[in-house]
Amino acid sequence: MPLSNAVRQALAEDRARQQAREQAVRRRTSSATTASRLLWLEAAREPARTVSRTLLRRAADEWRRANRASSSAIETGIQQAAAQGERAGLALLAAADADTGTVEQVGTQVLEEATREGSRLQRTLARRAAEGAGNPDRAAAILRDGFAKGLNPREVAANLSREFYLADYQNERIARTEMMRAHRETTRSIYEQQPGTVGWRWVIEESDRTCAACWAMEGTEHPTPEPMPAHPNCRCRMAPILKDPRADSFLQVPDGETQFARQPASVQRRVLGPGAYDLYQQGQISLRDVVTTRNDPTWGQSVTRVPLSRLA
Numbered sequence: 001m002p003l004s005n006a007v008r009q010a011l012a013e014d015r016a017r018q019q020a021r022e023q024a025v026r027r028r029t030s031s032a033t034t035a036s037r038l039l040w041l042e043a044a045r046e047p048a049r050t051v052s053r054t055l056l057r058r059a060a061d062e063w064r065r066a067n068r069a070s071s072s073a074i075e076t077g078i079q080q081a082a083a084q085g086e087r088a089g090l091a092l093l094a095a096a097d098a099d100t101g102t103v104e105q106v107g108t109q110v111l112e113e114a115t116r117e118g119s120r121l122q123r124t125l126a127r128r129a130a131e132g133a134g135n136p137d138r139a140a141a142i143l144r145d146g147f148a149k150g151l152n153p154r155e156v157a158a159n160l161s162r163e164f165y166l167a168d169y170q171n172e173r174i175a176r177t178e179m180m181r182a183h184r185e186t187t188r189s190i191y192e193q194q195p196g197t198v199g200w201r202w203v204i205e206e207s208d209r210t211c212a213a214c215w216a217m218e219g220t221e222h223p224t225p226e227p228m229p230a231h232p233n234c235r236c237r238m239a240p241i242l243k244d245p246r247a248d249s250f251l252q253v254p255d256g257e258t259q260f261a262r263q264p265a266s267v268q269r270r271v272l273g274p275g276a277y278d279l280y281q282q283g284q285i286s287l288r289d290v291v292t293t294r295n296d297p298t299w300g301q302s303v304t305r306v307p308l309s310r311l312a
């Protein structure tokens with residue numbers, strides 16, 4: 001028997017109400033995850049994008065709501081977030097209760113520092129300027145402006161390219177490297193303001209696009225005062241080490257050596273390059289052997305590959 005329009009409509013309304021109820025429950029129980037995902041999307045998917053004050057506040061509200069809701073919901077949220085690799089978001093979430101004003105200033109200060117008179121980047125740009133490549137003083141303003149507006153490195157690179165006649169990849173490297181540095185230092189200052197945070201772990205994207213040096217750094221632990229020695233163009237992030245071991249167990253970052261060993265040969269070969277891959281395959285080197293740190297004249301303290309000639 002065909003349903004009358006009235007019954008059909010009543011059923012549809014009932015289904016809609018049911019869906020809304022389910023959604024409300026899902027929202028409540030997963031608000032910790034939602035909050036961290038929001039931040040993660042902002043901070044990790046678009047790594048150099050600064051976390052806006054509004055977003056931090058929203059995350060703080062979500063977090064407080066979740067806190068009131070139930071502690072098991074938070075744990076589920078944390079677990080899910082950790083499982084989904086949203087550790088960076090959790091770290092920032094912890095910062096939601098920190099003084100976001102000072103946190104926001106850190107990134108700007110870092111960029112000022114990076115581009116001030118006599119800095120490494122300034123010297124490099126000045127050399128370019130001497131070659132007729134543009135006004136180095138403008139670089140500072142462009143980077144700071146981009147950071148403040150939350151532009152992504154590509155957009156900032158486009159602004160730099162109007163000022164500097166450098167290759168696109170060079171402008172992009174400056175924008176990405178310096179903005180990521182500002183972002184990481186912001187994160188680190190958040191950790192410093194959190195009494196529950198005692199250090200940070202190196203977080204990578206486990207893919208064949210990540211370099212061998214960073215693969216080797218995955219999961220390594222560092223004290224909070226140590227800035228991340230990321231290399232130019234590096235996309236790696238930090239996750240907090242928490243004083244409370246139970247809370248910290250949710251934030252464990254896998255160990256690079258173990259994770260790398262599990263990768264298909266095609267990924268290992270692509271990351272290591274054919275020469276080092278052969279040595280690795282034959283068990284003559286471990287992943288840790290391919291990474292070292294150096295003080296790069298332009299980019300500062302950064303991890304780098306050990307040349308093949310020194311591995312063999």
Ligand SMILES: [Zn+2]
Pocket residue numbers: 210211212213214215231234235
């Ligand atoms: Zn790397």
